[in-house]
Amino acid sequence: MNALELNHLYKQFGEKTAVNGISLEAKPGEIYGLLGANGAGKTTTMRMVLGLIYPDAGEIRLKGQKQTLENSRRIGYLPEERGLYPKVKVSDQILYLAQLRGVSRKQADADLKRWLEKFEVPEYYNKKVEELSKGNQQKIQFIAAVIHNPEIMVLDEAFSGLDPVNVELLKSTVKELRDQGACILFSTHRMEHVEELCRNISILHKSNTVLKGAVKDIKNSFPKEKVVLGVEHEVQGLEAVPGVNGVERTEDGYLLRIARPEAAQQILAAAIAQGPIQRFEVLEPTLNEIFIKSVGERHE
Numbered sequence: 366m367n368a369l370e371l372n373h374l375y376k377q378f379g380e381k382t383a384v385n386g387i388s389l390e391a392k393p394g395e396i397y398g399l400l401g402a403n404g405a406g407k408t409t410t411m412r413m414v415l416g417l418i419y420p421d422a423g424e425i426r427l428k429g430q431k432q433t434l435e436n437s438r439r440i441g442y443l444p445e446e447r448g449l450y451p452k453v454k455v456s457d458q459i460l461y462l463a464q465l466r467g468v469s470r471k472q473a474d475a476d477l478k479r480w481l482e483k484f485e486v487p488e489y490y491n492k493k494v495e496e497l498s499k500g501n502q503q504k505i506q507f508i509a510a511v512i513h514n515p516e517i518m519v520l521d522e523a524f525s526g527l528d529p530v531n532v533e534l535l536k537s538t539v540k541e542l543r544d545q546g547a548c549i550l551f552s553t554h555r556m557e558h559v560e561e562l563c564r565n566i567s568i569l570h571k572s573n574t575v576l577k578g579a580v581k582d583i584k585n586s587f588p589k590e591k592v593v594l595g596v597e598h599e600v601q602g603l604e605a606v607p608g609v610n611g612v613e614r615t616e617d618g619y620l621l622r623i624a625r626p627e628a629a630q631q632i633l634a635a636a637i638a639q640g641p642i643q644r645f646e647v648l649e650p651t652l653n654e655i656f657i658k659s660v661g662e663r664h665e
């Protein structure tokens with residue numbers, strides 16, 4: 366059964382169509398990537414999933430059930446704009462939020478202490494939010510999203526404002542939650558995080574879904590257009606190989622752009638004929654390249 370299902374959601378603000386028929390489905394134990402340039406419709410989609418705004422058409426199902434105020438309130442939400450009260454103590458607000466979502470104070474207190482330990486900040490229990498750095502406030506906001514142990518989570522730019530060590534800490538936490546069976550709708554502009562975390566993605570552009578599917582399949586559907594050639598010697602005539610449309614000298618050889626797959630073998634043959642090869646690789650496109658291609662082409 367899908368943990369999260371969106372069927373043909375539409376949302377209009379006055380004349381502006383913010384979301385134009387998005388559909389997606391994600392399983393328990395899956396991180397689903399929602400990608401798109403600024404203004405593509407991600408936040409509007411997430412706010413509909415959370416029940417904060419209503420779609421004009423379409424349907425949302427949570428664990429097979431129609432969305433209600435009750436079941437959407439159980440979703441764990443990490444908003445992009447932070448929403449903690451600066452003057453309130455960390456423990457007071459987290460315990461309050463947990464109780465709002467049906468967790469006993471005693472249970473929430475034990476869980477909060479465990480989370481603070483895990484994030485290496487047990488001393489924040491009694492601190493006011495405004496006393497913490499931006500990155501550490503982010504950790505507390507993350508705890509606020511997961512304190513009631515939700516089965517579905519919406520994480521909007523979960524790692525923004527964090528230093529690299531804390532990005533790793535939160536990333537491994539997100540993976541643990543996934544492994545424990547949580548379904549996570551994950552929005553970010555950082556493609557390397559998507560590559561590492563997401564099984565399936567949707568790329569939105571100007572309120573439409575322009576690309577959707579498993580990251581692996583999407584990558585396979587795009588041509589491999591880059592060849593790395595590691596050589597110590599100079600290789601003559603690479604520009605003349607049919608299908609090569611760019612040759613760049615690098616620290617340890619060449620980076621070539623090719624227009625068709627056969628060109629790669631001809632590059633290899635030309636290089637071998639002139640000396641030893643240290644490295645030869647036909648690169649698959651990065652998600653960043655795919656994103657720019659999908660969104661860029663539609664800009665034109």
Ligand SMILES: Nc1ncnc2c1ncn2[C@@H]1O[C@H](COP(=O)(O)OP(=O)(O)OP(=O)(O)O)[C@@H](O)[C@H]1O
Pocket residue numbers: 378381382383401402403404405406407408409410
């Ligand atoms: N309350 C609103 N009233 C009017 N227009 C809105 C409202 N909310 C969103 N929009 C418009 O809907 C479109 C989609 O916005 P949305 O915030 O969902 O994009 P996004 O993908 O989250 O962008 P970003 O990456 O910048 O956060 C935008 O053109 C935005 O201006």
